[in-house]
Amino acid sequence: MFQIDLVERCKANDRKAQLKLYRQYCEGMFCVAMRFLKDPDDAEDVLQESFIKAFQKIDQFKGEVTFGAWLKRIVINKSLDFIKAKKVRHVQLNENLLHIAEDEDWSVSDEISVAEVSEAMSGLPEKYRYVVQLYLVEGYDHGEISQILDLTETTCRTRLLRGKGQLKELLKAKRYGTGS
Structure with missing residues (x-):
């Protein structure tokens, strides 16, 4: 069955179609939630809430992106909402006043594995x-x-640049200076 047919059946509140879409996307979306939450129980909770929201709001899905991309955005937003809800206190810096030069170089030493980058992140x-x-x-x-x-977008660029700089420092410290 084509994905768009499945989505249309879900819009008609077809439970079998919802279950099929859930089974098709649950594992991948669980991985997305885990990358943010780092706890399987929390990721499972967010995953369930995300699918509930997706099925409640499925009429808003217009097919401008794939269903998976639309659902992924819901999972990411729910993950971030979950993290924010767990925080007791949040201090925000005004980074809008800073001007940051773009640096698109994301290269690291070939000796550094993806797992090491993920761990450093x-x-x-x-x-x-x-x-x-x-x-x-x-x-x-x-x-x-x-x-x-x-x-x-300025804050986003600032945080990306600073995050990249800190990530490189973490990788250098781990590899004792072999990073770029």
Whole structure:
């Protein structure tokens, strides 16, 4: 069955179609939630809430992007909402006043594995980690990231640049200076 047919059946509240879409996307979306939450129980909760929201709002899905991309944005937003809800206190810096030069060089030493980069990313402060993760892992651009995180594009670019700098420092410390 074609995905668009499945989505249309879901719009008609067809439970079998909803179950089929759930089975098709649950594993991948669980991985997305885990990249943010790092806890399987929390990721499972967010995953369930995301699918409930997706099925409740499925009439808003217009097919401008794939269903998977639309659902992924819901999962990311729900993950970030979950993290925000767990925070007791949040201090925000006004980074809009800073001017940052773009630096598109994301190269690291060939000796550094993807697992090491991922581990180093988990050591970044949250405000940098989410921007770096959305940019590098999820493939969003500055405009999309700024919408998802409710930041200005300037703040997004600033946090990406700072996060990249901290990520490189973490990798250098781990490899004793073999990073670029």
